[in-house]
Amino acid sequence: MVLIKRFNAYHRVLHIVVATSFIGLVASGMPLKYAGAPWATWLMKLLGGYSTAGLIHRICAVITFGYFAAHISYVLYYIAIVRKFKFNILGPESMVPWIKDLKDIYDSFRWFLGLGPRPQFDAWTYWEKFDYWAVFWGVGMIGVSGLFLWFPEFFGRFLPGWAFNIATVIHSDEALLAAGFIFTIHYFNTHLRPEKFPMDTVIFTGTLSLQELQHERPLEYQRLADTRRIEQATTSAQAPWLTDTGIIFGFLLVLIGFFLLILIIMGQFIY
Amino acid sequence: MLVLILMVFLSPAIAFSKDSCFDCHGMKGMKDYIDPALFEQSVHMFLACNKCHVDVTTIPHGKVEKVNCGICHFLGREGAPKEQASEYKLSVHGRATAAGNSAAPTCQTCHGSHYIYPSADARSATNKRNIPLLCSHCHTQEFDVYKGSIHGKELLDNHNTAAPTCFDCHLEHLTPPTTSNQWQLSLIKQCGTCHSEEMKTYRKTYHGKVTELGYTTVAKCSDCHGSHDIQRLDNAQSTLSSQNILSTCRKCHADASIGFTKYYAHAEESNKAKYPILYYTYRFMTLLLIGVFAFFFTHTFLWAYRSMKERMQKKGGE
Numbered sequence: 036m037v038l039i040k041r042f043n044a045y046h047r048v049l050h051i052v053v054a055t056s057f058i059g060l061v062a063s064g065m066p067l068k069y070a071g072a073p074w075a076t077w078l079m080k081l082l083g084g085y086s087t088a089g090l091i092h093r094i095c096a097v098i099t100f101g102y103f104a105a106h107i108s109y110v111l112y113y114i115a116i117v118r119k120f121k122f123n124i125l126g127p128e129s130m131v132p133w134i135k136d137l138k139d140i141y142d143s144f145r146w147f148l149g150l151g152p153r154p155q156f157d158a159w160t161y162w163e164k165f166d167y168w169a170v171f172w173g174v175g176m177i178g179v180s181g182l183f184l185w186f187p188e189f190f191g192r193f194l195p196g197w198a199f200n201i202a203t204v205i206h207s208d209e210a211l212l213a214a215g216f217i218f219t220i221h222y223f224n225t226h227l228r229p230e231k232f233p234m235d236t237v238i239f240t241g242t243l244s245l246q247e248l249q250h251e252r253p254l255e256y257q258r259l260a261d262t263r264r265i266e267q268a269t270t271s272a273q274a275p276w277l278t279d280t281g282i283i284f285g286f287l288l289v290l291i292g293f294f295l296l297i298l299i300i301m302g303q304f305i306y
Numbered sequence: 307m308l309v310l311i312l313m314v315f316l317s318p319a320i321a322f323s324k325d326s327c328f329d330c331h332g333m334k335g336m337k338d339y340i341d342p343a344l345f346e347q348s349v350h351m352f353l354a355c356n357k358c359h360v361d362v363t364t365i366p367h368g369k370v371e372k373v374n375c376g377i378c379h380f381l382g383r384e385g386a387p388k389e390q391a392s393e394y395k396l397s398v399h400g401r402a403t404a405a406g407n408s409a410a411p412t413c414q415t416c417h418g419s420h421y422i423y424p425s426a427d428a429r430s431a432t433n434k435r436n437i438p439l440l441c442s443h444c445h446t447q448e449f450d451v452y453k454g455s456i457h458g459k460e461l462l463d464n465h466n467t468a469a470p471t472c473f474d475c476h477l478e479h480l481t482p483p484t485t486s487n488q489w490q491l492s493l494i495k496q497c498g499t500c501h502s503e504e505m506k507t508y509r510k511t512y513h514g515k516v517t518e519l520g521y522t523t524v525a526k527c528s529d530c531h532g533s534h535d536i537q538r539l540d541n542a543q544s545t546l547s548s549q550n551i552l553s554t555c556r557k558c559h560a561d562a563s564i565g566f567t568k569y570y571a572h573a574e575e576s577n578k579a580k581y582p583i584l585y586y587t588y589r590f591m592t593l594l595l596i597g598v599f600a601f602f603f604t605h606t607f608l609w610a611y612r613s614m615k616e617r618m619q620k621k622g623g624e
Contacts, residue, residue: 067512067516070509070514070515070518070519071518075518075519076520079519079520084521085519147605147608147609147612184512187559187569188560188561188563189561191562191563191565191566192565193565195565195568196565197568197570197583200570200581203511203512203573204575204588205587205591208588209591211595212594212595215599216602220602224606224609228609228610229610229614229617
């Protein structure tokens with residue numbers, strides 16, 4: 036089987052850091068959001084009590100700011116040093132959404148309804164770009180409001196106290212949006228849809244098969260083939276233990292996510 | 307032998323008639339005079355004297371010991387309510403008594419002995435309007451502060467019996483130590499029995515959620531509003547008046563500023579008139595969530611449907 040490299044070690048490590056800190060933030064934040072739910076006291080105790088959960092939340096928040104900064108640095112490094120500014124920000128290799136993405140959304144709905152063929156995707160589909168930018172929006176909104184709530188005495192010098200009420204609403208609802216989105220839509224789009232079920236391991240192994248590339252991202256395949264870069268992109272399989280660890284880790288994340296999702300649904304709709 | 311056993315078992319049942327006791331104790335000027343008319347109005351009017359004074363077995367009698375109310379109220383005899391005595395044993399008062407502190411109140415200290423009226427009776431020491439005075443015998447300072455508070459003034463000056471007394475917060479029989487976490491948390495619900503809207507809105511804030519989870523390190527009602535000294539917010543004496551709010555917040559938030567004190571400790575995101583910015587933020591967030599989820603759930607369900615269908619067609623075609 037010919038394997039194509041899609042994610043390098045940096046991408047894969049970053050995803051694990053993002054996913055782990057995200058689970059940590061959700062698990063330590065939701066007992067407070069749903070304090071009235073019967074599971075809340077239990078989860079809080081499991082995390083070592085309210086102050087320990089607060090510490091976990093803040094450590095994961097620092098990790099979040101850290102990976103955010105690391106990613107911005109990586110993007111700048113990649114564009115400036117690796118590509119020497121020869122990078123088309125609106126091109127197929129970019130995460131920036133452009134006209135083709137709008138067309139792809141329209142064509143996807145036509146395909147869903149049986150009105151046309153499945154659109155041909157390039158390196159990044161519109162739902163992947165949405166996931167990517169959602170992190171920017173989420174880290175921005177939740178991060179800034181979270182800093183307000185972390186250091187209210189400091190921010191109280193410049194802001195009226197009710198800014199913390201606003202920050203609480205934004206922090207709490209954005210968190211619900213992020214957790215609800217990741218544990219349902221991201222999980223389905225990347226792992227659970229019939230084509231990928233039970234899991235798309237590419238983010239953990241870094242590689243996908245040539246057939247999968249041809250089928251899922253025909254335009255990218257074509258581009259690589261046309262520019263004779265397909266040979267450069269092929270890679271040998273990584274050590275099996277690394278692949279297995281990645282897959283086990285991925286399954287664990289999905290399972291924890293589903294468990295937290297059930298608690299969120301209980302907290303949101305029952306109590 | 308049988309006669310002896312029977313005598314031992316039946317002895318508590320052999321009661322003197324009250325009249326024979328009143329022959330002496332019903333005489334004015336007599337030592338330990340009991341007013342028969344008032345005794346007949348007490349909750350124990352149906353009991354013979356030696357039901358309580360068990361050491362009186364003959365008339366005339368010698369020295370009489372202090373009555374132990376627990377013989378009925380701990381064991382629940384004679385239909386006597388017994389929970390109060392069990393609770394009392396756990397209370398700060400009961401523990402102090404058990405430890406030998408003779409200044410600590412016993413049953414009789416609060417209830418009296420011969421003239422125990424139902425607490426609804428205005429003459430009862432435990433009648434709602436008499437409670438603060440009752441406790442003030444020992445807790446003088448607390449009483450002085452309480453009687454100037456909004457609760458104290460309502461009860462003592464305006465005779466508003468809906469106002470809380472010592473008992474409502476400190477629990478008359480169970481009286482836990484004020485350091486008890488469980489008690490401090492239960493007080494929030496106690497305040498909420500009258501101030502139910504305020505409790506609901508408090509529960510939506512960080513303080514309210516942390517206490518709901520069982521932790522006492524954040525602000526509870528009395529931390530901001532005061533306890534014995536509680537006043538209306540528009541009273542300059544209030545811990546939350548414009549003169550005092552900063553020092554109240556600073557009890558926990560040492561570096562709080564005047565801006566910081568503008569926090570809504572009882573935020574209501576649904577109250578458009580009172581909190582317009584909060585209301586519109588909440589509305590915006592709700593619409594954002596509904597919008598994103600509606601779009602992507604539709605997207606996901608349609609996608610799942612199409613993918614399943616294509617897979618089935620493929621299988622059918624093979």
